[in-house]
Structures are given as structure tokens and as C-alpha cells.
Amino acid sequence: MxxxxxxxxxxGSLLQPRTRRTSDIIRVVLAAMGVGVVVAGSLITRPEWLALERSVSNIVGILSPEQSTLVYLVYGMLILALPFAILIELVLRRQWKLLAGYAAAGLLAVLALSITGTGISTPKWHLPVPDRFDTFLSQFLDDPRWIAMLAAMLTVSSPWLPVRPRRWMWFLLLMFAPIHLVVSSVVPARAMLGLVVGWLVGAVIVWLVGTPAxxxxxxxxxxxxxxxxxxxxxxxxxxxxxxxxxxxxxxxxxxxxxxxxxxxxxxxxxxxxxxxxxxxxxxxxxxxxxxxxxxxxxxxxxxxxxxxxxxxxxxxxxxxxxxxxxxxxxxxxxxVPRGTPIRKLSAQVLPGVWRSLLRMHENQISHGDLQPDLVRVSQGDTLFGGFSAAEFGASEAQRQTDIAQLLVSTTSLFGKHEAVSTAIEVLGEDTVVTAARRLTKSAMPTGIRKSVPEWTKVMATAREEVRHQTGHDRIQSEQLTRFTRNQIIQLVLLVGLVYVAYPFFSQVPTFFSQLRTLNWWWALFGLAISGLTYVGAAAALWACADGLIKVRYLVVEQLANTFVATTTPAGVGGLALSVRFLQQAGMSTMRATAAVALQQSMQVITHLTLLVIFSVIAGTSTNLAHIVPDATVLYLAAGVGVGLVGAFMFVPKLRRWVNHSVRPQLKEVVGELINLGRDPRRFAVIVGGCGAITLGQALALWASVEAFGGGTDFVAVTIVTMIGGTLASAAPTPGGVGAVEAALIGGLAAFGVPAEIAVPAVLLYRVLTCWIPVALGWPVMRWMSEKQMI
Structure with missing residues (x-):
């Protein structure tokens, strides 16, 4: 140079990688969103837009036919000359390298709008055009390919053009919409599509090639x-x-x-x-x-x-x-920064580091990014660098965040005991304890996360050491964000609940019209049986957790579990909540996960066993052929299963996932099942609890059917309930909403229950076993969250 x-x-290289060109990436994203908006508007709301454009055109279209023709001709000539004006500007400014991008943008934009279902449609610009004003220029003004070519060329050239010509060119191009309204005509939707497609093509080329910036x-x-x-x-x-x-x-x-x-x-x-x-x-x-x-x-x-x-x-x-x-x-x-980074020094420098931070705070300055490489020592003096996040007139919150950050940095370098004890000695116990509440992810900037190995573990270690040295039982984390993670999860769950409950709301009028025939004693019986299923689930989880948790707390957790499981697909939220509850109760993560996995495994085994038993009992007195899937469906399901097994056997990534993630957990569950066989009492409690869930749900459905007049026996209802439960676990909708109702109503109809009884009975069953527990589960979950139980 x-x-x-x-x-x-x-x-060295001065070229910035494409993945870091934020302005160019944002331009591409906005252009893609523009294409989506125009396409959606053309497909969904185009008739309304046409009516609006006609009404606006009638208001602003004050020109006479001769004046409209003149305006249209003048604007058409300007649009026709615009690409040549851009080319001349680039040539005059000697932007020779840009000519290739300029040409490529125009060709790609025209090509993108020339692709049809039958191939590529070439532009048909010719002189005699009798449709509109009998002019040659109107073809270019309304042709989306011409508009797209102009938008693409102008987008590519804009960064290299002077500000004033660039603004006038964009103004001229975007004026085609108001011009149409002034001359009392509707803006062609294809022209708007050409504008946004050209912008997108040009934005992509600019992102690939770069800008003068x-x-x-x-x-x-x-x-x-x-x-x-x-x-x-x-x-x-x-x-x-x-x-x-x-x-x-x-x-x-x-x-x-x-x-x-x-x-x-x-x-x-x-x-x-x-x-x-x-x-x-x-x-x-x-x-x-x-x-x-x-x-x-x-x-x-x-x-x-x-x-x-x-x-x-x-x-x-x-x-x-x-x-x-x-x-x-x-x-x-x-x-050049002077001094030696503290990562290269011994723990003897720690008192000076903490005293320097205290002095900086006393002068109302916070640093905001105390990563190890930004703290140095020169001739006994502690020096700081960076200052991008520093603040003058710092608040108390910002000073506490500084202390938390320095605790993490010094703990990673010198160990938890030296870092925390020195901080307490210099700053005082109360100050350190208050700052330790900010040992959270939100308080740690990106620099510390990158420079401190295993920073989450170091942060947890520092918090635990502060608790240990100060004698506090627990250090509550400070809320720095406007919304906590739990609040966001609860909001998502509420939205999911509204989504899954909507189909039920649409059937509420029919349900209420049938309530006049309801036997309320049967309904209360079904509600009581539904409540007992939570006792059975709590007993099964209690036995799986080796009796370490009190049953009454597990019953409360199962009620909250219903709300979470109903608002998440396949009930995964309920499993996560159970694991979290066991963790908070003092169990390790691995042990809590194993307990929940054991309960779910025994639930599946018990469910399938009861299904086989009741199917055999029902088969002796009832024809089950009408509820058994067709042979073709069974063959198809078997083929899909064999294909999945083959995929997991021959695809390396899937095989490694099975070996490293699934196999150890499966081995642990199998080991737990073997141990259960050696403990008959524990085995009986788990099987009894799991069986109580399945049979309790079947008894609740049978009570709901009897509440509206009956029509079938308990064995048939049990089979229908277990099939519906299987669909609930496989359905992608949260809580199996829709799939469960359809399966239960269809199953009851297959056993001869009339539709006027089956439909309200199933809705009552879902109210008793799903929606009432869900309504109670929300405040219960909030209470458990406040009590730090989850």
C-alpha cells in the first residue's frame, strides 16, 4: 500500500467473511420476507387489495385521459432509460469490476420470473400493443421482468453510486405504484412481485460479492x-x-x-x-x-x-x-497493553486485584467484562483493559455484576477457595453474598463464556464456595432479565393449552345440550375414580424412587404433571417435570432420570399386558374383528418398523446415537427391572400403581357412558380406553387432543354404543380426566415453583 x-x-487478510457481513445478511432476510409478503398478499388478500386500489384510484385519479396518457408516456420513457442511466453512471465512475455483477443481477432477475410450468417464457416486447394506450413503453412499465431487472441492477449498484443519484433512481423505480393510481388503473400484482424478486436477487449478489464498506x-x-x-x-x-x-x-x-x-x-x-x-x-x-x-x-x-x-x-x-x-x-x-495477564501469575496478586476493583467502584465506574485477559498486573499495580461495556456513574447492580464476573475469572485461574476467601477479605461477607446472586448465565458476557473453560461449572463452583464460606443455606439467584425462564415456559404452556382446548370448545354447545339427561351420581363417581389414578401414579413413582419422596408430595406433582403433559406434544413436558421434581427433592440427575424411565417402562408393560388380557376376555364374548386394523395396515406398520430398525443398524450416526445414548439408559432400565423381580413388595406397588392408572381411566369412561344411559360392558370400555391411551401417546398433538376423542368415540361405536351416548360420554370423560386436572394443575405448578419444588 x-x-x-x-x-x-x-x-494478513483484510477481507471480512460473508458470515460476518451483518448489513448484507439483514438485507437478504428483509428481501426474502418481502417476497413472502407479496406472494401471500397476492394469494390471500388480492381481491381486497384490488377493491382498495380502485377506491384510492377514484379519489386521486384526477387527471383527464389525455393527461394520464402523457404522464404514463413520460414515466415509461424514464423507466426504459433507467438501466442505461445506471450503466453510464458506473462507467463514468470507472467501476469496471461491478459490470459483471450488474449484468448477472439483471439476467438472473429476468430468468427467475421467466420460469413457468412449461419451461422458460421469453419476453415478448414488440411494437403493436393495442391493449393499453397503444404504446410500446407500457409493455416495459407493466412487465414484472423489466421491473425485477431494474430492482436487481439498482440493488447491486447502489453501494457504489453517489447518494443523490441513488436516491433519485430508487424514487423513480418505486413511483410506478403511485403512477398507476394517478392514471386511474390498478397496480399489477406481477409488477410488485418483480420488484421484490429483483431486490432479493440483487441482495444475494451484494452479499456474495461485497460492498465498498x-x-x-x-x-x-x-x-x-x-x-x-x-x-x-x-x-x-x-x-x-x-x-x-x-x-x-x-x-x-x-x-x-x-x-x-x-x-x-x-x-x-x-x-x-x-x-x-x-x-x-x-x-x-x-x-x-x-x-x-x-x-x-x-x-x-x-x-x-x-x-x-x-x-x-x-x-x-x-x-x-x-x-x-x-x-x-x-x-x-x-x-499496546502493558503488564502481565493475571492468568500467568500466582494467587498472591488477588488482594491487589480486588482492591483495585473496589477503588474503581468507589469512583462510580463499572467494567462490565472482567474476563481474565483484560486484567493485568504491572509493578504491583492492577490494570484493566477493554472498557467496551464500562459505565461511568455505575449503578449498584452493575457493580455487583462486576464482582460476580471477577469471581468466575479468578476461580477458574486460582481455585475456588483462594478466589472467594480473598474477595470476602477485601469486600466483606455481605457484599460478596449479594454479588453471588448474580452468578448466573445472564450476568456473564460473551467474553467470559469464551475465555473461561467450562464457565458454567466454574460459576456453580464459585456460588457453592461462597455459600460454604459464609454459612448460608442457599443463595437465591438474582433475576436480571424481564422474564425468567419459568415465566416463558409457563406462557408457552398457556398458549399450548389454548391451542389444544380449541377443538373441545367447538363441541361445548352439543355437550351442554346433552347434560339434561346426565346422571350426576355416575359423573361424581367417575371424578372420584379419576382422582384415584393420581394416587396410583404417585405410588408407582414413589416405589421407583426407592421411597425417598413422600407420597403426598408426589400426588401434588402428578397433578401439576397433567397440566404440563397436556400442553406439550407426546407428554414430554410431564416427564421433564417429574425429573426436575426428583432433582429438587435431593436425587441426582441420573437417579431421577432412571426412576422416571423405570416408571414409564413399567407403565407401558402393564398397559400392554392388560390390553392382551382384556382382549382375550372380550374375544370370548365379543367380535373384535371390527376394531382390528386391516391386514394391509399391519403389513405397512411392520414394514415401517423393519425399515427403522435397518436405518438404526446401518446409518453410522444413528448407530452411534443408539450405542452412546439409548443403550446405556436401556441397560440401566433393564437392570432396574431385574432388581424389581428380587423385591416383590416394591414390584407389587409399581405394578399396582401402573395398573390403577389404566383401569381407573377405563372405569372413569365406563362411568361416563353409564351417566348418559349406558350401552356396553366394562370389558369393552376397558379395551376402548387402552386403545385411546395408546393413540394419545403416539399422537403429535399435545395431550392427544383430537386423536383420543376420535378413537374413543369410534371404539364405543364399534361396540354398539349409539352416537348420541358415545359423543357426550367421551366429552364428559375428557372433562373428568383431562380438563379439570389441567385447570387445577396450573395453580399447583405455580405453587410448586414458588416453593422451589420444581
Missing amino acids: RVDGREIPVT LEVPLEAAVRVLARRGYAVRAFRVDRPAGRGPLLLATEVDGPETELVVEMYGKNQRSFGAIRQVWRWITFRSSETAPLHGSMHRAVEHRALLGIAIGELGMADSYQVAVAGLDRGWMLYAHT
Whole structure:
């Protein structure tokens, strides 16, 4: 690189990877969303849009036919000349490399809209066009391929065009919609499609090729440093621009021999804005700093905080220059950090580190990103670097977050005892305990997560050591975000509940119309039996957990489990809740998972065994052929099963997953089953509890049928209930809603129960066994969450 007659070597690649071009990626995403909106609008709401356009056109279409023709002709000539104007502008500015992208954008846009079901349809632009104004220009104005070509060419060329011509060209292109309304005509939907498709094609090409913003203005950086008294001799790229700034090690002649130059481009500004907005949305206002209006303000803030901390003698570098450069770039230059990182030192430096942090806090400054590499020691003095997240006039919350971050960093380097004891000695026990509440994922910035190995484990270790050294029973985590994870999960569960309950709501009028014939004593009997199934489930889980948990708490957990299982597909939420409950009760994760897996395995075995037994009993007195699937269905199911087995045997990834994830758990469950055979009492409790669930549900359905007049025996109802339960576990809908009702009604009808009895009986059964427990399960789950039971 030659600057002002001097040759300055540049070592390393300045090119930013495509995955880090935030501005270009956002442009592609917005263009794709635009295509989706136009397509959806054309397919779904096009008639309403046509009516609206006609009414608007009648209001604004004040031109006479002759004036409309003149306006249309003038605009058509401008649209026809627009691609040539763009080409001339590029040639005059000598953007020779851009011509290939310009041509490719136009051709791809035209090709994209020329593909039809019968092949490629070529444009048919010809002179005699009697349909509209009898002009040649109207063909181009309404042709989506021409509009797409213009939009694609203009999107590709815009970054290299001057601001004023670029704005006028986009204004001219986008005026085709108002022009149509002024001349009292409807905007062609295909023209709107051409506009967004062309924008998408151009955005993709710009993302692949790049923009002028990617060209690093090193010449301007050299001149800025020269004005500050530093003559640049060479640049070395230490880190390309990406998620962070372009980092350059710079050899200079001046008061220093080497500087660190950080250069921020538009993509860094976009990422910073997105990150700030996301934190503002998700975190409480007391936890977030004010938003920076521009990249210039963000870099300037960092430099000013570096100066403030430097005045205290605790900055590892001092600022040389902050300046805005060409093409939207920003320069931040500072001296090479001095001192030795604490990761290379012994634990003897810890008292000085904590005292320096306390001094910085006393001067109302917080750091915000205390990762190990940003804390150094020079001649006994502790120095800090970074300052991107530092704040002047820091709140108490921000100071506590600093302490939590430094606890994690020092624990990872020097061990939990040294880090925590030194912090307590310098800061005091109360301060450390309060800050330990912020030993959470939300309080740890990205820098600490990357620089501290196994940071989650280190964080948990530091919290436990603080609890141990201070004698506290438990340290409650501080809520930094606006919504906790539990609150988000509960919101999702409520939305899922509304979704799964909607089909039931549509049948409520029919159900209530049948209530006049209901025998309420049978309904109360069914409700009591439904309640006993939760006692059976609690007893089975109690035995699977070796009796370590009190049965009454397990009954309460099973009630909350119903709400979670109903609002998640295949009941996976219920399994997770049971594991979490056992963990909170003191069981290890592996033991809790094994207990729940054992209960589910015994539930399946008991369910299938009872199904076989009752099928044999029913087969002696009832014809089951009408509920057995057709032979073709059975063969198809068997073929699918064999195919799945073959896939898991021959696909390496699936085979490894089975060997490393499924097989150990299966082996553990089989071992538990073998141990059950050696403990008859425990085995009887588990089998009895699992059997109570299946038979209790069957008895509840039978009571519901009897409540509306009856029509079949208990054995037939049991078979129908077990088949419905099987479908509930296989159905993709939460709680098996829809599939269970259909299976139960169809099963009862197959055994001769009239529809006027089967339909309300099944709905009553679902109210007793599903919706009433779900309504009770929500407040129960909230109560258990408040009591730290889940």
C-alpha cells in the first residue's frame, strides 16, 4: 500500500467473511420476507387489495385521459432509460469490476420470473400493443421482468453510486405504484412481485460479492495517525473484521514503537445495534446501559471510559486517536497493553486485584467484562483493559455484576477457595453474598463464556464456595432479565393449552345440550375414580424412587404433571417435570432420570399386558374383528418398523446415537427391572400403581357412558380406553387432543354404543380426566415453583 509517497506493507487478510457481513445478511432476510409478503398478499388478500386500489384510484385519479396518457408516456420513457442511466453512471465512475455483477443481477432477475410450468417464457416486447394506450413503453412499465431487472441492477449498484443519484433512481423505480393510481388503473400484482424478486436477487449478489464498506480505508487511518505524531511503518492483521473490529498491530515512529489500531465497519455497527436492542428488550432497565445512537458514540464512549480509568492509574493502555473514516468506518487507536495477564501469575496478586476493583467502584465506574485477559498486573499495580461495556456513574447492580464476573475469572485461574476467601477479605461477607446472586448465565458476557473453560461449572463452583464460606443455606439467584425462564415456559404452556382446548370448545354447545339427561351420581363417581389414578401414579413413582419422596408430595406433582403433559406434544413436558421434581427433592440427575424411565417402562408393560388380557376376555364374548386394523395396515406398520430398525443398524450416526445414548439408559432400565423381580413388595406397588392408572381411566369412561344411559360392558370400555391411551401417546398433538376423542368415540361405536351416548360420554370423560386436572394443575405448578419444588 502506497500512501503519500511512502510504501507501507500490510500483512494478513483484510477481507471480512460473508458470515460476518451483518448489513448484507439483514438485507437478504428483509428481501426474502418481502417476497413472502407479496406472494401471500397476492394469494390471500388480492381481491381486497384490488377493491382498495380502485377506491384510492377514484379519489386521486384526477387527471383527464389525455393527461394520464402523457404522464404514463413520460414515466415509461424514464423507466426504459433507467438501466442505461445506471450503466453510464458506473462507467463514468470507472467501476469496471461491478459490470459483471450488474449484468448477472439483471439476467438472473429476468430468468427467475421467466420460469413457468412449461419451461422458460421469453419476453415478448414488440411494437403493436393495442391493449393499453397503444404504446410500446407500457409493455416495459407493466412487465414484472423489466421491473425485477431494474430492482436487481439498482440493488447491486447502489453501494457504489453517489447518494443523490441513488436516491433519485430508487424514487423513480418505486413511483410506478403511485403512477398507476394517478392514471386511474390498478397496480399489477406481477409488477410488485418483480420488484421484490429483483431486490432479493440483487441482495444475494451484494452479499456474495461485497460492498465498498468492506474496503478498509487504511490510507485515511495512516493520515489520522500521522496528525497525532505517529508515522506508520507497517500493518499486521491480528484479527479480521467480523463479530468484533478489525484488529491491526501497527509499527510506528513516534513516542511509541507499536500501536493497536481497531477499525469498526458498518457490519460491526449493525451487530452492536442489534445486541443493544436485544439487551434492552430482554433485560431490566437497571441492568442495561443507555443505547448508543451510532457506532461513533459507542467507540467514543469506550475511549472516554479508558481516559477516566487511566486517570485513576488503572488502565493498561492510553488512547491515541478516535476518528471517523471513509465509507462509514471508525478508527480507535491505543497503545499496546502493558503488564502481565493475571492468568500467568500466582494467587498472591488477588488482594491487589480486588482492591483495585473496589477503588474503581468507589469512583462510580463499572467494567462490565472482567474476563481474565483484560486484567493485568504491572509493578504491583492492577490494570484493566477493554472498557467496551464500562459505565461511568455505575449503578449498584452493575457493580455487583462486576464482582460476580471477577469471581468466575479468578476461580477458574486460582481455585475456588483462594478466589472467594480473598474477595470476602477485601469486600466483606455481605457484599460478596449479594454479588453471588448474580452468578448466573445472564450476568456473564460473551467474553467470559469464551475465555473461561467450562464457565458454567466454574460459576456453580464459585456460588457453592461462597455459600460454604459464609454459612448460608442457599443463595437465591438474582433475576436480571424481564422474564425468567419459568415465566416463558409457563406462557408457552398457556398458549399450548389454548391451542389444544380449541377443538373441545367447538363441541361445548352439543355437550351442554346433552347434560339434561346426565346422571350426576355416575359423573361424581367417575371424578372420584379419576382422582384415584393420581394416587396410583404417585405410588408407582414413589416405589421407583426407592421411597425417598413422600407420597403426598408426589400426588401434588402428578397433578401439576397433567397440566404440563397436556400442553406439550407426546407428554414430554410431564416427564421433564417429574425429573426436575426428583432433582429438587435431593436425587441426582441420573437417579431421577432412571426412576422416571423405570416408571414409564413399567407403565407401558402393564398397559400392554392388560390390553392382551382384556382382549382375550372380550374375544370370548365379543367380535373384535371390527376394531382390528386391516391386514394391509399391519403389513405397512411392520414394514415401517423393519425399515427403522435397518436405518438404526446401518446409518453410522444413528448407530452411534443408539450405542452412546439409548443403550446405556436401556441397560440401566433393564437392570432396574431385574432388581424389581428380587423385591416383590416394591414390584407389587409399581405394578399396582401402573395398573390403577389404566383401569381407573377405563372405569372413569365406563362411568361416563353409564351417566348418559349406558350401552356396553366394562370389558369393552376397558379395551376402548387402552386403545385411546395408546393413540394419545403416539399422537403429535399435545395431550392427544383430537386423536383420543376420535378413537374413543369410534371404539364405543364399534361396540354398539349409539352416537348420541358415545359423543357426550367421551366429552364428559375428557372433562373428568383431562380438563379439570389441567385447570387445577396450573395453580399447583405455580405453587410448586414458588416453593422451589420444581
